[in-house]
Amino acid sequence: MAAMMKAFARQGKTNRPPLAVDVGCLVEQPRRHVWLQHRDGVIVHGPTGAGKTWRVAWQRVIDAPGFVLATTTKADLVAATLTERAARGRVAVFDPERLTGWPAGIAWSILAGCTDPDTAIRRADALARAMPLEGTRNGAYFEQKAATMLRCCLHAAALRELSIREVRVWVSARTNHTPVDILADTLPDWASELDQILSSASESSDDVLAAASRLLEPLASPTLLAAVDIPVEQSFDVAEFVLSGVNTLYLVSKGTSRSMAPFVAALATEVHHVADRASQRAPSKRLDPPVRLVLDEMNNVAPIPDLPQIMTDSGGKGIMVWAFAHNQDQNELRWGAEGGRVLAQSAPAMLVLPGLRGVEELSALSRLIGERRRWEASLHEGSRTYSLHDDTVLRADEIRELASDHALLIYRNAPAMLLSLPSVWEYAPWRHTVTASTRVFDDIVAGRRPPPRPEHSDPQRRREGGPGDE
Template sequence: MGRDRPRSDEVDDAAYAFLVTVANTIVAVAAFGCFMIWLAGQLSGLLSGNGWPDSGPKDCFGVAYRFLRDPLDPAAAWPAAAAPDLGPLWLLCAILLVFLALTGWAAFWLVRFALNWRRRREFRRLRLGFASGNEIRKMLSEKAVLKKAGSVRPSTKGKSGVKPTDVGFYLGRDIRSRQKLYSSVEDVFIILAPPRQGKDVHFCAPYTIDAPGACIVTSTRADAFTNTYAMRAKMGEVHVFDPNGLTRWPQQLRWSPIKGCEDPNVAALRAGTFVDASGFEVTGDAAFLVAAQTSILRCYLHAAAIGGRTMRDVMRWAFQPNNTEPLQLLRKGEAEGTAPMGWAGQYESLMVANTSMGGRIWPGLIQILACFSDPRVLDACSPPPEETFDMKRFLSGRNTLYILGKEQKTGGIAPVVTAMMEDLFDSARKEATKMPSSRLDPPLTVELNEAAHISPMPSLPAYMGDSGGFSIALHVYLQSLSQARARWGDHEAMIMWDNAAVRVIMGGAGNVEDLEDVSRLMGKVRGKDVLSPDEIRTLKFGSAVVVARSARPVEVQLTPWWKREDGDEIAKGKAETEKMITEIGKTPRGLGGSTPTAPAAAPAGDGAAGGANGIGNGDLTAKPQGPNGAAQQAPGADQGEQQVRVDGGTA
């Protein structure tokens, strides 16, 4: 049986060790005090102009003993040969007080440092288990990234002067070897960053600015736009999808969930995306209701597409369960061969089932479409046919699309953004298949900021597995692993974690299970964690741990955008953009009313999108763009005429 109390000899040993420590401390303090008294007297003589008194450090103990017995007569304390050269008593005491103050200050900071070191265990630079300098050179260095340039971006093959940011992204600097770390554009990222840990300033904003080609940014905050708009507007066209009005930007891009649903498969996938992003689960007793609601929405989207209707019509149908207009459109489509046989009958059966079930099906459908309850969102998703967006042109240069929306539990914009992102991914991958090596060149960068909140794509785990092969640099930002498990499920979250080539972990997490999982990922050395859960949780702001592919973990020092070489230029652009937004906010506007035109930015540089403005990619076209990347406004045009739309569909 185990012992509940220590043995008496163990207690005696501990007491003896404590007493010895106390005794040694007293002796050390006393010796140092004696030395300070002697040194103060010596310096008093020197400062008085008498020179250095004839006394050595070995006299300090006797000097201190005699001085403490009679502090008013320092000459009696020093050897006879040194006494005449001593300074006055007041000077000796003043010097001694200065010594005591400095010693107290030094002792305070020494104790504080020792306690912090013991508590935080910050000094771990000599610890084993981290990537060596050689590993970093082979896998994460500038040279390693440039070595793959010709394959990830075929147009750079054989060219000189290619920079690592042309084919990759800067991660930070290894705190041990001081090497700069880079990743390739084909590396999919997961960035775990709890709120207020600096993911935007250290990753999202710099990666948006540095994106070597087109860039799509999703966010629930306006600063994702204000931090980077001015810099990206100098490189190419800029488009903004912001129906919630986070930026109040006057020239808004619009997207139609209807476009592309002429294809029954697209209609079915898009309906499923809306249901999934709305938080519905096809399990238990509600499985039939959810399946029925998905089928109705599929029929609505397809009927609207073949009948030339918009999302306004779909919303009208959803609030009128007995409206036969979608049924008539489906029957007409079956007769003309534009609708699959049997869909009209399925929809009619669901109408009958809704009546027999006391109208239980349609209320859930209305809840699925709650994202369109905001008139601004419905307007942004109901553009006329002539408003289109050329995906091929967008991908041809350093153009930018900002997709912004508020984070809210009910009626949020997440289903719209999710369906939109699924459509954009599908279009980008199809464009990639038309290029050499089936890779986008220049590469596409996708910054999925707050992915679980604003764009929880059902296909995201699969996209993370193959986006690199299309030269789509996909960066997924999550607050924690538990957030991913809650949104995608345990299995899909595990696939996302496995498919990430680069995993970036920042401090501040509070979930013990997540911290332990990350700690286990980093491994052990001699039975001890390379980084314990507590050490991961307490990582300083401005630092992170990078676990890339098969390399051992690397602790990196991050660079916020304001410390970059172009930090002043970014800050100036941010201030100008915020001023523009403030001025726009002062201008009265209403839904459908006239709005001011966004001030023009600098002309696009060499990376600006080029090419013909046609329909060569099969499904997407674009309106003319101004120098700031927004759609040009015709004289007298209202808000609806100056907005731009992304039209989904198949190529």
């Protein structure tokens, strides 16, 4: 560790972009910084107000050396990082619910590329799996059937150059057999799968239709619809944006059940897919500079399918994931007991902020950190005797009561570390940056300043995105 820190100190003197991420300083040795490698996926747990945004997410957006995808439920992260990121590349905001007031939000056609069956499968999967499993009996079954239905409809609509509005009509009435007819020519197996769902009189088939139409329900609002219903050729080009510079894509949604969260999750999935494929074409099979996904409120806004696996295997591809959740119970509600456990345990690093309440999670963390052995001296009839004692390093209550600027880092096979994480409000240069950026953001929202354009200034460099790139 000491050698590693010296190496980083040397590297810092050469003005090269850092090859590692400075997470914070050790509480017991405030001058010693703790660095993570760019490959380390991190899961951050902290209740509301614990400092996820101002102690961790802001820093991770600012210090990313390459493309950043940042998801959020509020305008705060966008406003606070805007100018720094816009100075280094292009910024784009996907805010279908208009939560930020950003005047130049991008529109992304959910049908772009869906003429390719694999793309339709991926989009439908992301949409269907963005529905929380909580409390649904046979949730996995309905999720899978809703995905089947959506993939058929998305593909059929794309083949006929129809709009997502058409898809909404199709999934709301089982009497409409248009998508089956469209698919019959090209993919008869898909046509028969869809026909089976539509023509089955069973109750479960009703539930599948209900689940699919619930997903598309937000599109009843013309404002929300506008963000995902545009001609494919005018749609936001995901691959071009992700792969051409130090750009930043913000995805904003409230993440509630009637929000556009499934569409936000589908776009986040697309970004990961584009980065993943590009990494396999890169010379060393990894992206350089790495792409960073800062997934605030991951369970509600960015439930990318297979996130647990992505946390484990993305590091080697140059895709760094920082995923933020409130606690382990929230993960298990979202991903199921097994998925939630895998998610928390598969991340190479875990950062625990103060104020967690779940007794089980706190006790499990305390047990994981383990015990410390110490000798205790005692006097007995004038002679000193020594005995070994095992003390819990951090009790559950001590983890809950961590000081508000502290966090617990559990990293691979290293002993647990207590870090001090300064908030942007406590460190003057950061505070000035945030205040200045927020002022610019407010000016743009109020129309006093033009927004930066998400498109490339050189039209020659805008590539046509084929289905494989989408």
